[in-house]
Amino acid sequence: MIELRNVYKTFTRKEVKIEALKGISLKVEKGDIFGVIGYSGAGKSTLIRLVNYLERPSEGQVLVDGYDLGAYSDKELRAAKKNIGMIFQHFNLLESKKVFDNVAIPLVLLKKSKAEIRKRVEELLEFVGLSDKAGSYPSELSGGQKQRVGIARALASNPSILLCDEATSALDPQTTQSILQLLKRINAEYNITVMIITHEMSVIQEICNKVAVMEEGRIIEQGSVLDVFGEPKHQTTQNFVKTVIQNSMTTSVRRTLKTEQGSRVYKLNFAGESASEPVLYEIIRSYNVKVNILFANTTEIQETTLGTIIVQLQGDPAQLEAALNYMKQHEVRVEEVKSYVLDIDHK
Amino acid sequence: MFSTSITSEQFLKAIIETIQMVGVSLFIGSLLGIPLGILLVITRPGGVLENKALYTVLNPLINIIRSLPFIILLVAIIPVTRAIVHTSIGTSAAIVPLIIYIAPYIARLVENSLLEVNPGILEAAEAMGATPLQVIWYFLLPEAIGSLILSLTTATIGLIGATAMAGTVGGGGVGDLAIVYGYQRFDKVVMVATVIILIILVQGIQSLGNTLARKIRRY
Incomplete structure (x- = not known):
């Protein structure tokens, strides 16, 4: 076991002090x-x-196997x-x-x-x-x-x-x-x-x-x-x-993306269990939300699958809210992607 | 034109004297200079046994001795020579100043060789928990050995040059023969012969040094 307790390290070279470490603690x-x-x-x-x-x-202190x-x-x-x-x-x-x-x-x-x-x-x-x-x-x-x-x-x-x-x-x-x-x-x-x-x-x-x-x-x-x-x-x-891990839309997708009334873009992060559940299917079926997949990727870390999907969701605001809650309950991390449309599209 | 005033016995004697002077002063000079060079490296700032006091004394001291031209050193330390070998003339009287001349020179060469060793290796040694002596013996010296041999080769050749001046105190040797007979008596044969001998000696020692260094390095 290694433990660093609030460690600072300052070097002095030619009268100039360089702070290499500024209060490191880790275990x-x-x-x-x-x-x-x-x-x-x-x-x-x-x-x-x-x-x-x-x-x-x-x-500060450096402890190895409990000894300073x-x-x-x-x-x-x-x-x-x-x-x-x-x-x-x-x-x-x-x-x-x-x-x-x-x-x-x-x-x-x-x-x-x-x-x-x-x-x-x-x-x-x-x-x-x-x-x-x-x-x-x-x-x-x-x-x-x-x-x-x-x-x-x-x-x-x-x-x-x-x-x-x-x-x-x-x-x-x-x-x-x-x-x-x-x-x-x-x-x-x-x-x-x-x-x-x-x-x-x-x-x-x-x-x-x-x-x-x-x-x-x-x-x-x-x-x-x-x-x-x-x-x-x-x-x-x-x-x-x-x-x-690539986790953002490609430029060409962003360029062609339409900003329609009532549609919003979300980044959905799945990890482990949630990655194997048919969450998208559920929100389409139960909440009548239109789903447009803009980007999807999965990566394996520590034998756990990490998935990222960027979707454009469209539907009744109340239903949309319910769909988002449903996903959150199923361990999906939902994060709204704002400024997703490239500026050039507005000009 | 090819007549000369010296005998082949005289010549042989001179060669033996040169080898004696070089051999003895190289041996004792190395015994002093190698540890001194190691000391310079380990006591310097950041060395494995950093010792500011010792380093600040040692470093200029070596420079002071190294600043003296050998011919001056030779006569300047006659009292010291007399105290050590109880005479101020002859081959043994020449050996004392030769040692004092070559030891700091070897120390500097050894220092340079050891400083060439990859600092990463010393870091690895430190990470393994090696004692300062173990660092020197198992890491520093083996890594520098090839370079050390070349340094000693350079020192030996420097010594051969210095022995030419040993004649001043009656030290004899090939160089003395060249000055006394070749130069002062205009004996061209002696002059040419001694130059040829010195060239052969220097070439031989350099080749030997190179071969040894290459063999020992093997990498």
Whole structure:
């Protein structure tokens, strides 16, 4: 478990103070895959580096498994770090050592016996699918393979937490996929809590169960990925969500849309159960509302289907109101889309 | 035209003296310079054992010694030399100033080699909870080894140049032969021969250094 309590971090460079983190509080529960997303400069890298005390907070506390890292002596802190693995954007492998020796390093630092090291390293290389590369140098590997070595190395000392600092940002989409699946497996098979820093919403969508959105050193939104994706409140969050889920009408639909008397446009968001019920059918049948579908899309997040439909509804105002209430009762989030007609149509 | 005033024994003796001076001062100079270079890197601001006081003393001290031309250093520290080897002339008397000359030079070269190591690797080491000594031994040195070998090669070649001045205190060596016989007595054969020997020596050491560095890097 990781907990940050009202953490501030200020850097002083050439007498200029830079506030990287401004009062961050968050809680990562055991077994979570917790994603932190933000644009570059949002402070997310500083944030993850606080969790293993590569950076010390200027104010506030960082607790790992309930213990305040700030209260530890240097020696205790080093011991605590063995429980926190970390992987990096640029892998940070020793170029002078073979894959085997790279993975072995944390065990060498722990002064394990040769036989023990051999057994554990072979097991780890097998797990990440690189058994045949034990004798290769990092320079002979592809980016994805290097990150697998990084992961094996991070897992060597049996940590309960794995920190991923932009771990897939230097990889192509396909390799990113395979690394993310590996992280998911680590989380599931070893029950390791994973914390991921990224600027790619697809990473969050793919494996995270919780997400925090950062901007200018603050967390502007956090919660379960399903909630944040389903109902992004902050503009930045909406922009991120837009990169993976299209949820607005195309320009050509908006251009041809007729504004008729008594017709209104609504965005309907379905999640989980509500996505499988014939709600639209009901409102047409029971409330005599005309439905014109302008846009529809479904996405799967955390094995839950998230659906968005934009409809133009037309009918008797009282009936329309009743139809909207009916949908709300059935867990459909209804939101009226105002300014949907493009300005050019009025000119 | 090809007549010369020195014997081949004299020549051989000079070569051995040069190798002796270079070898001993390189060995002891490395013993002093390598730890000094490591110290510079780890105590500098942001280093694994940041120590402002030590760094601010060490850094200018090395610069001061490095500012002295070897020929001046050689005579300036004669009292120190006498205190250490109980003589101020001969090969062993030349070795003391050579060590004092080369140790700070090696320290700087080592510092540069170690600073080239990818900071990300040190960050990974820190994230693993490595002690400062473990960071140096398991991360910093292995990553810098190829570059360190090339640095020591450069230092060795610098030393060969410096030994030419060792003649001032009767240190002998190939360089001394060139000055005393080749230059002062207009013995062209000695001059040409010593130049050829020095070229071969420098070329040989550089190739050896390059090969070793490449072999050890393997990447």
